[in-house]
Amino acid sequence: MATGLGGPALLGWVEPASAQESSAGTDEHDHDHSHNNASQAPEGVDGGRIKDDPEILEKAMAEMPEDVRKEAEELYAKFRATHEELLASMLELRTMHIRYNNDIDRSREATKAFRAQQHKTWDLMQQQMENSVRVFRLLPSPEAASYMVTMVQHHFDNDIYDELTYEAAARLIDIGQNYRYLFLSAARAGISTGNFDTARKVYESLEPDELEQVDMANQHFIDELERQYKEEMERMEKIDRDSLPQVRLTTTRGDVLIELYPDEAPSTVAHFLKLVEDGFYDGLDFNQVVPNMLALSGDPAGDGRGNSGQFLMDEHGNENSHHVLRGSLVMAKIPMGEGRFIENSASSQFAIFFLPVAVASSQQTVFGRVIEGMDRISTLRRRDPSKSDEKKIQLPPDAIITAEVVRKGPELPEPTYVDVQAELKKAEEAGLIKLKKPAE
16 A cells, blocks of 8 residues: 655555564564674675666666756765775774784773774764665665665664664665564654654554564554653753753763753752762663663662662652653652552662653653763663573673763752651562661
């Protein structure tokens, strides 16, 4: 059927005969993330058998208006140049990795250089993703399409659901590509970027057994997710974002820039800024990184029970409190099971969400959002203590190297704290922590 999938730039949409046949048949896709190992990149990034036909491209450009042809030529030249730069960067990264694995150079300087090269390679991969999408808008380039296929799968494996993922997945579906991850990526990225009509069409086209748990939740709550997204966009238009406080996290995956919401969550923001300035977060792990859900840090104990010693009054009931979108920061509270949390128990642990969650903002305080580097957060090594497998080698978690205040923002009142002992007593009664008895 020829239904428009995402706007006037997308010419049509081909409903899959059986999208499930083109992807893994498991309910939850594999999040082993072996490509997150430092020397590796998604299969297909470093070249393949698919090649562009120069004659076809020249003919296509010859039929374009002069201004469009010039743009197409420049975009394609950039696409080719970045491809060569990416291959060279990957080769260097692999060389450094081989030297490390063979114990030739494991110095601190070598480790830092390796990490810098890893970040450079990742940036080039993302740049080439953008180049591919822009080229494919104008030219029938199989190489651009092939790279888009590779990178959408990479984004799917890493929970990267941004505008580029959305457009690339939608365009590939338009030309008849039938991989299941393309459809799920288009739906998830559609929900993350406000393209809810697309998400509905994709979910309606798939059979129930082709959906993963997160997609079933998205489909169930899609009307509420759309309402929250629209409210959040309207709210952000009224905020002077140039005055918002900003914090930069330097992580083992790269830099992440966060903006905070002092008007809607003043106590939480003031407390978070204080912890950052005190160096509290420096060196702390991302001790939980759950596929399709969130990344959690801020636990000095590393076992899910650590805190700063101070507990915040909840602010999710404040006027104009924010909803959870992709990249939103939530100050985590002590869970009691069955989706319930101990009131006023947020302290230092915070979560960054990979996807919108309709029910999260009704129970926990949203106090900021990632505005740069969300792709870095998405590539954090997955760690889900509830599903740990002792038979598998457990690689060390990614971490916050340093956290710093980039922009202080407006003056804030002192944070509103609650009785620590009362909150700890609640946690003890819930069986979540065990308080030390005073020495006799």
